[in-house]
Amino acid sequence: MEPLLLTKREKRKLASQYADLCLTCGTCAGGCPVTGVDGLDVRKAVRLALLGMDQELIDSKFPWVCTLCGRCEYACPMNIDLLALLRSARGMRARDKVPGVLHKGVEMCLKTGNNVGIPKDDFVFLLQDLGAELAEELPGFEVPVDKKGAKYLFTINSKEPFAEPEDMMYWWRILYAANESWTTTSENWEGVNWGLFTGDDAAMKEIVGRIVKNYKELGCEYLVLPE
Amino acid sequence: MSIHDLLKQYIEEGRIKLDKSIHHELTTYHDPCNYGRKGERAFGHGYYEEPRWVTQQCCENYVEMYPNRANNFCCGAGGGAWAAPYVEERIFYGRVKAKQIKDTGAKLLIAPCHNCRDQIMKSLRKEYDFMDVEVKYLWELVADSLVMEPREEAEEE
Numbered sequence: 001m002e003p004l005l006l007t008k009r010e011k012r013k014l015a016s017q018y019a020d021l022c023l024t025c026g027t028c029a030g031g032c033p034v035t036g037v038d039g040l041d042v043r044k045a046v047r048l049a050l051l052g053m054d055q056e057l058i059d060s061k062f063p064w065v066c067t068l069c070g071r072c073e074y075a076c077p078m079n080i081d082l083l084a085l086l087r088s089a090r091g092m093r094a095r096d097k098v099p100g101v102l103h104k105g106v107e108m109c110l111k112t113g114n115n116v117g118i119p120k121d122d123f124v125f126l127l128q129d130l131g132a133e134l135a136e137e138l139p140g141f142e143v144p145v146d147k148k149g150a151k152y153l154f155t156i157n158s159k160e161p162f163a164e165p166e167d168m169m170y171w172w173r174i175l176y177a178a179n180e181s182w183t184t185t186s187e188n189w190e191g192v193n194w195g196l197f198t199g200d201d202a203a204m205k206e207i208v209g210r211i212v213k214n215y216k217e218l219g220c221e222y223l224v225l226p227e
Numbered sequence: 228m229s230i231h232d233l234l235k236q237y238i239e240e241g242r243i244k245l246d247k248s249i250h251h252e253l254t255t256y257h258d259p260c261n262y263g264r265k266g267e268r269a270f271g272h273g274y275y276e277e278p279r280w281v282t283q284q285c286c287e288n289y290v291e292m293y294p295n296r297a298n299n300f301c302c303g304a305g306g307g308a309w310a311a312p313y314v315e316e317r318i319f320y321g322r323v324k325a326k327q328i329k330d331t332g333a334k335l336l337i338a339p340c341h342n343c344r345d346q347i348m349k350s351l352r353k354e355y356d357f358m359d360v361e362v363k364y365l366w367e368l369v370a371d372s373l374v375m376e377p378r379e380e381a382e383e384e
Contacts, residue, residue: 033301034316069305069306071298074264100310170371177243
């Protein structure tokens, strides 16, 4: 490794405006289940940022095996914004270097309105079909879609219509029992926002914006994301 | 509005009725990072007490994991790790959670987060040998505890 000349280091790119408050106490790393994985830990990540070795952190696996759970940040005696730092390292990866399906999910959501690309017609058919099944047990039940003036707008986790559709019925049973006024939407119903995980603020904002647009257009009172 | 507030409201206002005898086994609750610590930091309120209260409206026998609430350990699949390719690291991460769960002796675990539920139910139970512990979403627990009363026909006539 080349000697690191602090006088020649680049200006920090990572979001770490408070990192220089770090006392190097190691409380963060001490309480973290993935300390040591990939040869790094949270305390070392802060050191990398301070030394201007941003790229090392950005290229490492560590910001991705970290689950951004925030236990370190909660315990940090200097209240350093450790999650912002680690998430910014994720965000600075080239998008084609984002691990696994996360960025593909973001792209799919921007293109189709949900992470797994379920077409509108299929989705509505599924809701109606499952609704009819539940109505055999709960007389009069149906899934309200795009219902104007409903009190609650519910988003849906695409995992459910994709792989575990019957799990949607838990909420439906509760809403039926409470005789609630609610709806979901035929488009942009995705409640999972992977932009949060990939450090992609622009995508995150766009996806949230679409949900808010639905909410306003339908004139709902509350938005519920059962995540 | 948070699902915790909504479920709590339904129960408090008597809009749904729950049967505590359905889930008699010892039950514990997992604090997801997003509803707890991160909610607290971002929005000024961590949902720690509400889901515990809802759980205990459905389950008589309740036990805490240690540590819990703001100091709870992540399931190991947060932050997109469930969908990321680092499977070995994710399972390694979850060893702490698995031990916390097993130490309680609970046979039912409630998780109000899709990621946490999947990691614990589909991965950790198998990897760390506690298939005898059932895992449910918080709303699944409530739905399974519902006492359904026949709808009044008046509004349909």
